[in-house]
Structures are given as C-alpha cells and as structure tokens.
Amino acid sequence: MADRTTNRANTARDAGLWAAIQVADQAAIKYEGEWGIGRLERIVPPELAAKFAIARHQLDEAIMAVDIELAGQKAMAMARGWEALDRAARAAGHRPEDNAYVWFHGSPDGRKRYAFAKSVHDIPEIAKRHPDHIVISFDEIVSLFERPDAMATIAEIKRQFPGAYLQNKNPTNTLLNDAIPFD
Numbered sequence: 001m002a003d004r005t006t007n008r009a010n011t012a013r014d015a016g017l018w019a020a021i022q023v024a025d026q027a028a029i030k031y032e033g034e035w036g037i038g039r040l041e042r043i044v045p046p047e048l049a050a051k052f053a054i055a056r057h058q059l060d061e062a063i064m065a066v067d068i069e070l071a072g073q074k075a076m077a078m079a080r081g082w083e084a085l086d087r088a089a090r091a092a093g094h095r096p097e098d099n100a101y102v103w104f105h106g107s108p109d110g111r112k113r114y115a116f117a118k119s120v121h122d123i124p125e126i127a128k129r130h131p132d133h134i135v136i137s138f139d140e141i142v143s144l145f146e147r148p149d150a151m152a153t154i155a156e157i158k159r160q161f162p163g164a165y166l167q168n169k170n171p172t173n174t175l176l177n178d179a180i181p182f183d
Helices: 002-035 039-043 046-064 068-091 120-129 138-145 150-160
Strands: 102-106 113-117 134-137
Touching: 002 039, 002 046, 002 068, 002 102, 039 046, 039 068, 046 068, 113 120, 113 138, 120 134, 134 138, 138 150
Parallel strands: 113 134
Antiparallel strands: 102 113
16 A cells, blocks of 8 residues: 555656646747747856746756656746847847747757757758757758658658658667668
8 A cells, every 4th residue: 555655656656757847838839839949048147047047047956856846836937037138139139030930949958959940041040040950951851852862761651651750769770771661
C-alpha cells in the first residue's frame, strides 16, 4: 500500500511540475517564435534582461527542488517576464519578425539556434538581424530532400508513412547504407 501511495504522490508531483513548466514554456515558445531565440533579452534595457535572467534561474531552482507551489509562482513570473520584455522591446521601436517569412527553433540541447527563412533571398537580412542563429531557407531544405542520398530516403519514408517524424535518440549513431525496403 505504501508503494502505491508513494507512486501516486510522485505522479501528482510530476504532474504539478509539468503544469508549472508548461506555463513558462508556452510563453517562451510564443515570444521566441515572434522575436527569435535570445533576441528579446539582447534588445531590452540591461536591468530588465538581468531581472529576467534571475527569474529564469529561480524557476530552474524551484523545479530542481521539486517545489510545486514555488515552481508555479516562478513560472507565472516568467510568463509575465516574457510579456515585459515584449512591451519594452516594442516601446523602444523594435518589431518582431513576420512569421510568414521566418520561423525560429533551437536544437534539443539548446546550443544552436535556427532561423528558417521562406526564401534564400531573405537569408542575408535575417542573418544580419539574428547573427547568433543558423539561417536556413525552405528552398535549401527542399533541395536537400531532392538529393539522391539520406534526404531522399527521409522524404521516401515520410511519403510511405504519412505523419511520421524523425527523432535523433542517439546522436552518436551514423547513417547506415542499408537499403530500406518500401514494398
């Protein structure tokens, strides 16, 4: 009986932390999707950027301490922080990117930042505005899918299995040259 009680407590604790994290993550996804990853923090006054960094650190500490109530409070503070960064940037005359022309994404480990441009012609301007992002156009992505190598294999897998997606669970694996039967 004690094991079930402990498991339920762990499940509730995990669910509470997950809910708190989602509040902060949804705000981050929204504002980084509009402005670029890390851009808002660079274009607002340093005092506001510092307060935001402290709030982020406090949320991380609450999560590590498995303090659900504090994590919830800090996640809400982060959401308000994102809004404050957005307001300050707009008040200073900055504008977010037009999502019809550029999308932002980070690598799973957070070390790389990507900006996906609608066209190769948009790359130079986007690269100027986001020097810490790797800028890739959808034209380039399509050309990779047209190559008769790994990208063509991926394209065929996606054609054969609509809705399938790629996930690199073991980055040390290399692509094998084995034929994949599509019978």
